Amino acid sequence: MAKMDKKPQEGKPANKKPAAQDVAAQLELKPGQSIELLKALHILTREGKLNQDSRRKLKQVYHLYQFIEPLLGELSKNEQAVTLADHGAGKSYLGFILYDLYFKALGRGKIYGIETRAPLVETSQKLAAELHFDRMEFLNMSVAESTRADFMPERFDVVTALHACDTATDDAIAFGIEKKAKAMVLVPCCQAEVAACLRQTKALSLTRTPLAELWRHPIHTREMGSQITNVLRCLYLEACGYQVTVTELVGWEHSMKNELIVARYTGHKKRASAERLRQLLAEFGLSGLAALRYPHLPAETPSTEQGAEAAVLEA
Template sequence: MKKNKISSGQSGAPALPEGQIPEIRPGQSVELLKELHILTRDGKLNQDSRRKLKQVYHLYQFIEKLMNELPQASGGSFTLADHGAGKSYLGFILYDLYFKHLPQSHLYGIETRAELVDKSRVLADKLGFDRMSFLNVSVEAATQLEELPKTFDVVTALHACDTATDDAIAFGLEKRVKAFVLVPCCQAELARHLSQSKALSLTRTPLAELWRHPLHTREMGSQLTNVLRCLYLEAHGYQVTVTELVGWEHSMKNELILARYTGQKKRQAAERLKSILQEFGLLALLNTRFTLPMDNQPDNGSGA
């Protein structure tokens, strides 16, 4: 089937006059940007909004390219779950520029703060974005909801805090998702585990000096979390790319993890994941946070 690629210039919504504000993508709804408080009521873009818009647009470019390359269902439809949606800046802009041109596609925003979910529902109704749904549940609880499709094409998680990113990965694996787009944030769980076993680690290996001081513990925990996530996704059959979302001058939470399902489960990734967990005294997470697929379990002992 020929792919139905979407040009972001297509839109039935009122658009900004060409060239008025260079940062605004052609075809973007003026009303939407005002409702999101990215544009002021008189159509201006302030410095803070310009920075926020740059981040969202940059992420949109990655997602647009990814979706255009994915095999599409009949009619060119997509399902996307945006976890930790917050005010749904990303979801609304994705829908406005991409999803509304695909009549059978649906975008789901998942957020625990009820007031944000209510506001997003009101705005979607006001703009006529009738294939957007907002759910007031945790990422973990969303996996069990019968009202959601059994499979998804794309899962996004933009600054989903701490283990919410891991919950988004677990959701995607359960829903046999074709691609992940993840911008992790506040990875504190592994730092806590490293702190608890710090004294033992210092007697066991000089590498523990890398996380002896509290600041280094936090930084090491963040770095280690994302490395393990990448290995975990590779072990489950995804091709993973890690890059910058935007320049460091715009955000310190800058790491972007892109993963696309290939079906090739990498045994070496599973073995290395287990070895790293063992080296850092974190093997307990192998049965909780980083459960490997049964057909890709590393051998005990030699790992051969």
């Protein structure tokens, strides 16, 4: 009796791996982007499937890339080799995708991933070697330590920090200023330092000003601290010669930590921003943070009356 070929039953599709073009369309991949890299980063499973958490992370990285890519294009003109520091790199999703989409084809430039968790650094080093991403380097150190490391380049063109926690974003800004970065692209996360200061001085503030009602309740303290932190960061960047734009990274359904700060160096240091920063520190009882977080603020300008008195004394 002749054997009959087995066919898939109707209504039960064969278990096939998704075609590469289907996966690319589903993920909205850029031309030439490596699906194998996404699998190695565990954004995709071996079968090419994507879970919801990975989709959110990938969406954030893609949106951030859209802000960074024009800066890289501008800075890499005239055969310049752009250096980029990715602070709080974690699993280095951002660094690897930046390299895959931009640095690999460009043939020059280098990415440094800075991360405090040694196992993540080791994994990233191994993956970069396997993919022959030769112009990627991963360092097991804090952002603050990387600023002081004498083996690092004296200057960096771009500084990024995607969800670098609490004061790591401040450290990334300090790194950018020290390294004379031409651009910084920052997505802050878990800003706790200012909220802690507001808690300590809450009773005094409530007796001094009705504005303290804005952070009387614990949840408001946390949110107000986060808002003040980012406002102070923007003023500091402006005072240090950067033009600052603040916007959303992605829709709120993808991330609650969604504020994106893009700073481009112009050399125009705004004294008004420095003065506003000092006024806000005084208003919220945060003056103790000035030397620690804002060491590059321009010198305080004397008031009109003080200036007039100084002129009389000099005469």
